[in-house]
Amino acid sequence: MGLANKSIVYFENQHENENVLQLNGSSWARKLDFGTAWNTLRVGVLCQFGPDYTENFSGYQFKGNVRFAVGLSKGTGNPLVGAGVDHWVGALTNDTLWTASDTAAAPYWQCDNIVPAKYVGTTLTTGTDIVSSGACMFEALDSGAFPRRNCYMVDIIKGSPNFTIRLFCLTTHTSGASADPSTEAAFRTRMEEANPSQTNYTWFTGQTLAVDEVANGTLDSINIAWERPGPPYMLLSIIGLARLS
Secondary structure, X not given: OOEOOEEEEEOOOEEOOEXXXXXXXXXXXXXXXXXXXXXXXXXXXXXXXXXXXXXXXXXXXXXXXXOEEEEEEOOOOOOOOOOOEEEEEEEEEOOOEEEEEOOOOOOEEEEOOEXXXXXXXXXXXXXXXXXXXXXXXXXXXXXXXXXXXXXXXXXXXXXXXXXXXXXXXXXXXXXXXXXXXXXXXXXXXXXXXXXXXXXXXXXEEEEEEEOOHHHHOOOOEEEEEEOOOOOOEEEEEEEEEEEOO
């Protein structure tokens, strides 16, 4: 079953009493019902890192070419985290050093380099860092009272030849839950706003990248991936799609 103009996808796998999709060196892909009939698409996730962190892990790091990818691909037959995707375009974390912090039982990871990117087969091309200042933060599961989830949204805007990639993400961390759009209702609102706005979040100016759908394949499917096997895992509670134009 494909995804319509505005879609919300829920997951049924149980993890820490939450319904989530666990990405563990793996990817998720779904075909778009409307194919390539779009100009601006927004792909959003309500996410958190796992497994449950119950100890102070401030300063913990993991190194290497570890990427979180949110974007579009040519079909679903060869998704990211495989032998080589046919064609993929979107926002890609490009930080070789992720750092963890622990604030009042509200741990999080941060990444300060997220770029517009495309894969053609195994060839990766990246553009200028979208996160022009500060860092993008990702909540982690904890033993506290609040569901530590954050919204992460990517806009993909067609152009000829340059596509524009915009990003909306958490950039200021708090120990409470009220400032984070961790509910479905808030997530839906952000997904449909032309210029999303939320306390502690930043709507970054887009960066461009040349894309050739004629030569490399039309982008007609959502494809989201977390390339690192083993903890920390990327846990997705909800995936959203909005065809803005």
